[in-house]
Amino acid sequence: MAQIQNRLTPFFENITFDREDNELVLNFGPQHPSAHGQLRLMLHLQQEQIVKAHPDIGYLHRGMEKMAENMIYNEFMPTTDRMDYIASSSNNYGFALAVEKLIGLEVPRRAKVIRMMLLEINRMMSHLFWLATTALDIGAMTIFLFVFREREYLMDIIEGYCGARLTHSAVRIGGVPLDIQDSFIAQLKDFLEKLPQNIKDYEDLLDSNRIWRMRMEEVGHIPTEMALSWGCSGPMLRASGVAWDIRKEEPYELYDEVEFNVPYSDVGDNFARYRIYMEEMRETAKILWQTIDMYAECVKNGQTELMAHAPKYISAPKLDIMTQNYSLMQHFVLVTQGMRPPVGEVYVATESPKGELGYFINSQGGPYPYRLKLRAPSFYHTGILTDMLPGCYIPDVVSIIGTTNIVFGEVDR
Amino acid sequence: MRTYKPKDDVQKKAYYTDRFYVAPQVPKSDVESDEVFAKDLEAIKAKFEVLDAYIQVEQMVVWIKPEDNYGVIELMRDELEYTQLSELSAIDFIAQRDEFEIFYQMLSMNKRKRVRIKMSIKNGQAVNSVEKLFRSADWSEREMYDMFGIVANGHPFMKRILMPYDWQGHPLLKSYPLQGDEFAAWYEVDKIFGKEARDIVGPELRDTSRVDRYDSTRFARLGHEVPFGAEVKGDEPVTEQSYQEEGGVFLVKKLDKASSVVVDDPQR
Numbered sequence: 001m002a003q004i005q006n007r008l009t010p011f012f013e014n015i016t017f018d019r020e021d022n023e024l025v026l027n028f029g030p031q032h033p034s035a036h037g038q039l040r041l042m043l044h045l046q047q048e049q050i051v052k053a054h055p056d057i058g059y060l061h062r063g064m065e066k067m068a069e070n071m072i073y074n075e076f077m078p079t080t081d082r083m084d085y086i087a088s089s090s091n092n093y094g095f096a097l098a099v100e101k102l103i104g105l106e107v108p109r110r111a112k113v114i115r116m117m118l119l120e121i122n123r124m125m126s127h128l129f130w131l132a133t134t135a136l137d138i139g140a141m142t143i144f145l146f147v148f149r150e151r152e153y154l155m156d157i158i159e160g161y162c163g164a165r166l167t168h169s170a171v172r173i174g175g176v177p178l179d180i181q182d183s184f185i186a187q188l189k190d191f192l193e194k195l196p197q198n199i200k201d202y203e204d205l206l207d208s209n210r211i212w213r214m215r216m217e218e219v220g221h222i223p224t225e226m227a228l229s230w231g232c233s234g235p236m237l238r239a240s241g242v243a244w245d246i247r248k249e250e251p252y253e254l255y256d257e258v259e260f261n262v263p264y265s266d267v268g269d270n271f272a273r274y275r276i277y278m279e280e281m282r283e284t285a286k287i288l289w290q291t292i293d294m295y296a297e298c299v300k301n302g303q304t305e306l307m308a309h310a311p312k313y314i315s316a317p318k319l320d321i322m323t324q325n326y327s328l329m330q331h332f333v334l335v336t337q338g339m340r341p342p343v344g345e346v347y348v349a350t351e352s353p354k355g356e357l358g359y360f361i362n363s364q365g366g367p368y369p370y371r372l373k374l375r376a377p378s379f380y381h382t383g384i385l386t387d388m389l390p391g392c393y394i395p396d397v398v399s400i401i402g403t404t405n406i407v408f409g410e411v412d413r
Numbered sequence: 414m415r416t417y418k419p420k421d422d423v424q425k426k427a428y429y430t431d432r433f434y435v436a437p438q439v440p441k442s443d444v445e446s447d448e449v450f451a452k453d454l455e456a457i458k459a460k461f462e463v464l465d466a467y468i469q470v471e472q473m474v475v476w477i478k479p480e481d482n483y484g485v486i487e488l489m490r491d492e493l494e495y496t497q498l499s500e501l502s503a504i505d506f507i508a509q510r511d512e513f514e515i516f517y518q519m520l521s522m523n524k525r526k527r528v529r530i531k532m533s534i535k536n537g538q539a540v541n542s543v544e545k546l547f548r549s550a551d552w553s554e555r556e557m558y559d560m561f562g563i564v565a566n567g568h569p570f571m572k573r574i575l576m577p578y579d580w581q582g583h584p585l586l587k588s589y590p591l592q593g594d595e596f597a598a599w600y601e602v603d604k605i606f607g608k609e610a611r612d613i614v615g616p617e618l619r620d621t622s623r624v625d626r627y628d629s630t631r632f633a634r635l636g637h638e639v640p641f642g643a644e645v646k647g648d649e650p651v652t653e654q655s656y657q658e659e660g661g662v663f664l665v666k667k668l669d670k671a672s673s674v675v676v677d678d679p680q681r
Contacts, residue, residue, distance in 0.1 A: 057574065057575065058573075058574060058575040058576060058577070061575045061576070063584060065560075065585060066584055066585055066589075066591060067591070069424050069425070069587075069591075070424055070425040070591045071425075101470050102439060102470070104439075104440075226548070228496045228497055229547055229548040229549065230547075230548045230549050231497055231498060231499055231500075231547070231548075231549030233499075242522065244522050249522070249525050250525060319663075322663070322664050323664075337427065337428075337429060338427075340427075340434075340436065341439075342436060342437040342438050342439045343436045343437070343438050343439065344438060344439025344441075344469060344470070345439070345469060345470075345474070345529075346439070346469070346470045347470075347472060347500070347518050347527065347529060348470075349499065349520075349527070356499060358499060358500055358518070360500060360502070360516070360518065362504055363439075364436075365436025365437075366426075366427050366430075366436075367427045368424070368425055368426075368427070370504070371504040371505070373500060373502045375499060375500040375518070379552065380549050380552065383548070383549065383551060383552040384548075386551070387548065412575060
């Protein structure tokens with residue numbers, strides 16, 4: 001637009017001021033330390049304010065759904081680790097549960113208890129990791145060091161169980177491969193006893209911290225309708241006033257036997273999400289205490305089975321394979337050809353630390369899934385940035401990305 | 414004669430299937446067996462044609478005509494309290510019947526129920542976008558377009574989402590090989606240096622099992638260890654290796670190398 005000449009504004013020769021279009025397009029990421037991996041945001045700015053945001057994803061796309069179509073069911077299990085790599089057992093579990101529902105398997109009680117322990121430890125690890133990285137993004141270095149110390153204890157417990165720290169593959173279709181090690185319960189109790197004080201320490205550092213509150217409160221507001229429309233789940237949805245937790249509402253495993261609350265808030269801003277993560281850690285600790293008792297009960301009742309008995313789909317225990325001919329034959333067929341679930345479809349949603357993690361499997365009766373769709377919560381939590389960011393300011397972007405808790409292994413799959 | 418391999422499905426196939434194997438079915442039950450679902454189905458049937466409906470693994474599956482998808486999902490959202498569209502995608506059945514199956518996975522939080530709306534479209538046919546009803550469909554439909562090439566009419570930004578904008582082909586089609594096609598193999602080279610540089614750069618080595626025995630920096634050379642970066646000539650001494658779990662393994666005897674026979678010639 002040409003400059004409108006009047007007496008108050010000086011006239012500059014050869015310069016035009018495009019008043020209607022003085023947007024600055026800022027490219028944020030994909031190599032930005034607080035882009036949580038490979039998020040690229042194209043931000044249209046008016047001064048410091050964002051008028052339009054365009055998230056661009058796909059920088060970590062590995063084609064897991066395609067890989068699944070070319071793998072037998074058990075072969076795909078370690079690939080699921082690489083989705084939400086902060087809490088990989090919950091991905092393993094979601095897939096195992098989907099296949100079990102497809103087959104119609106019932107998992108032994110002891111395996112269920114161990115699975116719940118693993119799931120909740122993973123949830124705790126994920127929430128701790130979230131707290132550490134978000135605080136670091138905002139600039140709180142101390143909390144990062146504290147939290148990673150606690151996370152390290154949990155990683156040690158998991159490492160003792162399955163030998164891996166990050167990509168666990170600790171769940172199998174039909175149960176769990178191993179019983180927990182001797183030191184597991186003692187270590188877990190140690191951790192849980194210290195945890196309330198630890199959480200209190202984090203809160204002392206953050207709750208009344210002026211900078212933390214200014215960066216968090218009334219920033220990144222998500223109204224309930226927007227959260228529902230965008231398919232938000234997990235803490236993102238609960239912070240926006242919907243008390244929906246799949247563990248509570250559609251219980252799987254033994255979640256209907258344990259007592260826990262579902263923290264929710266109707267504020268919907270960053271601070272609400274932060275509070276929900278903190279409260280959920282307490283609830284997770286509550287569940288873990290109960291699973292310890294449930295495990296002791298299993299031991300007392302002599303329930304030693306860890307894998308479901310279904311010779312058509314699941315290999316027999318190692319002892320049987322080594323001693324019985326028929327078990328060895330079954331095992332050979334299952335390893336070389338893979339199990340063949342019945343023809344049909346299943347969609348199973350589980351509450352992963354990030355939200356609703358869904359596996360849709362279409363089986364045509366072959367050893368490979370005909371179609372496997374991974375419904376990752378972070379995918380939609382990234383999409384919502386399109387509607388959330390306009391109106392915010394540049395420094396808010398970092399704290400908003402932090403509280404959405406997106407992991408790009410899961411967004412791009 | 415060469416065996417016939419279908420071009421429209423190049424995914425991995427079971428290498429052996431028993432001739433008389435009949436795959437069992439995941440049980441389907443009647444919609445009448447669940448009160449809530451029966452009522453919902455009644456409401457849908459009142460306004461739209463339902464081709465098939467059943468309950469499978471605790472969820473109702475409703476088959477509708479592709480042109481009704483917007484109407485049905487609007488009805489589900491506004492009148493039947495299905496407040497979330499959790500997932501939406503397609504399944505490729507081009508090889509079997511030149512069709513795609515599209516599913517919409519919906520969730521009602523008040524009723525604690527999940528419903529799957531399904532429909533079949535012909536290859537090349539577009540669907541109506543439901544982005545105006547659920548914002549989550551914005552990204553899901555873009556992903557469906559990216560992966561299958563199914564266009565959603567009325568979508569505000571029908572561009573690729575996961576693959577680069579200038580990509581050719583739709584990766585989740587059954588006709589797209591797992592390793593990618595020629596375009597995929599040369600994508601970076603073509604883009605950065607131009608097609609004429611293909612000969613100079615050479616193809617990417619994607620053979621993960623390939624081991625260069627003279628490379629001491631990237632491979633550990635188990636059994637023939639040398640210091641990191643050392644030049645390998647091939648006359649390195651062989652390192653004896655044996656491993657046995659502590660305390661032994663049930664039923665497995667510890668290997669005694671001295672008394673065992675090594676078969677050098679497998680044809681003996």
